Amino acid sequence: MSCSFKFNIIFILHILAATPILSSPDNSSFNNFLDSAKTPEVFNWMVSIRRKIHENPELGYQEFETSEVIRSELHKLGIPYKHPVAITGVVAFVGTGFSPFVALRADMDALPMQEMVEWEHKSRVPGKMHACGHDAHVSMLLGAAKILKQHEKKIQGTVVLVFQPAEEGGGGAKKILDQGALENVTAIFGLHIDPELPIGEVASRAGPIMAGSGFFEAKISGKGGHAAIPQQSIDPILAASNVIISLQHIVSHEADPLDSQVVTIAKFQGGSAFNVIPDYVTIGGTFRAFSNQSFNQLRQRIEQVIIGQAAVHRCNATVDFLEDWEPFNPPTVNNEDLHEHFVNVAVNMLGVDKVDSAMTPFMGAEDFSFYQEVIPGYFFMLGVRNASHKQFESVLHSPYLEINEDGLSYGAALHASLAASYLLKHQQDLHGVERKTHDEL
Structure with a gap:
């Protein structure tokens, strides 16, 4: 500050x-x-x-x-x-x-x-x-x-x-x-x-004086398999990586530069071995804005980007905004x-x-x-x-x-x-x- x-x-x-x-x-x-x-x-x-x-x-x-x-x-x-x-x-x-x-x-x-x-x-x-x-x-x-x-x-x-x-x-x-x-x-x-x-x-x-804030968690599901035979799998880690990059474009290319907003991915969990593509990946983070209008628009676009980008990579995605656990702060x-x-x-x-x-x-x-x-x-x-x-x-x-x-x-x-x-x-x-x-x- x-x-x-x-x-x-x-x-x-x-x-x-x-x-x-x-x-x-x-x-x-x-x-x-x-x-x-x-x-x-x-x-x-x-x-x-x-x-x-x-x-x-x-x-x-x-x-x-x-x-x-x-x-x-x-x-x-x-x-x-x-x-x-x-x-x-x-x-x-x-x-x-x-x-x-x-x-x-x-x-x-x-x-x-x-x-x-x-x-x-x-x-x-x-x-x-x-x-x-x-x-x-x-x-x-x-x-x-x-x-x-x-x-x-x-x-x-x-x-x-x-x-x-x-x-x-x-x-x-x-x-x-x-x-x-x-x-x-x-x-x-x-x-x-x-x-x-x-x-x-x-x-x-x-x-x-302070931003509205919310949290989200997404599960991106593909098809697991051997890392040496990726063509037989649907890789959720690759899909999640592209989801994260695309989420950053919301603020940099869709938001008014004079309207401060934040989308941060702070959680990425998936896989447990060097040679196994997992069935799914979980990502999560926070989003923030100084007006309810911008905040609600961020929420809508986060869900659209995660589901859409996952689909591009042949994966399914679900998004949970965790409102039962942590209500959105205006x-x-x-x-x-x-x-x-x-x-x-x-x-x-x-x-x-x-x-x-x-x-x-x-x-x-x-x-x-x-x-x-x-x-x-x-x-x-x-x-x-x-x-x-x-x-x-x-x-x-x-x-x-x-x-x-x-x-x-x-x-x-x-x-x-x-x-x-x-x-x-x-x-x-x-x-x-x-x-x-x-x-x-």
Whole structure:
């Protein structure tokens, strides 16, 4: 990902001139959230929670101990919650219990990786690791909960805290929505740590920020036989090789060069001997795009190319897009009004030079996008770069990932401020409208 941290000067002037600074007597306390998050009471507490979760990583829909830690801390804070939601998920709330409702989301699951960093709180579970920072996400959302609870009497509505399972495959966000847990929510915010971004800096943009993604697996069947007599066989390896080459032509020769797309083959399995042509070959991979239209077109062409090219080589092919195992992630698209709100809050808290409001989109995927399909949503990156950062090693989904825990304070404070100031700003929309309790909470 490339982040310049440079504002267009016209945009800066617009923000400073047209967007009010959050300094009125009613919400001045919201500007002190960062100070609150940096106090030993809050910061050390967040660090201890993060390390506890880091030591005991759990995969998607298996986050039972993580969920227990969350519920225990919410109980101590006197924050009501609903559990289970989507198997292991927890949905809590702080505030009046009445509308408007704004949500903050943290994902909980780890990755099936062996941690290679030697430190006191290294994963104790072989083959599992929090290599994407979800342990930090949970800690920061709990930190925001603690801060918001301290200011609950000033909250003009309800903050819904979503501790979500199974972001790393399994569509945990979709399950949260399917269970109706966010029925009355009018906006949702989420963040992700960025180990390449300095502490105290954030990056995001309006519009597409991450790609939609899907997976596919194809079985290409021929007729096996002796490698010395290929004319008596129908070689699926030859067919699969041509399929892979043809798939690359979809992006290079069919897609608009200004519309970024990816088709990658990452799996090729076939044959087990040097002198035997196998009966079939299995290939698989991922495809990604920044719009639903481009994504759906890619899906259609992938299936056509695999079946068509296999037929050219006298083979049969079947294509499985694995939607039962891994639902397609839509593109992550940030709401423009919420972008203005985010920039306003972040600039007030961090300073203009610490906010990149026009970061370069990247082809990674995030199931936060499921929320954005039904609720105005906003997703941003939070700097947690370690002083000993090693390029290409301490990155997301790396067994060498290390983060600077000082970033936890910034994430908690931004979470809390984004939610509290959003509710204050939207309370006026409810004048003359009957208020309802949140049925799901």
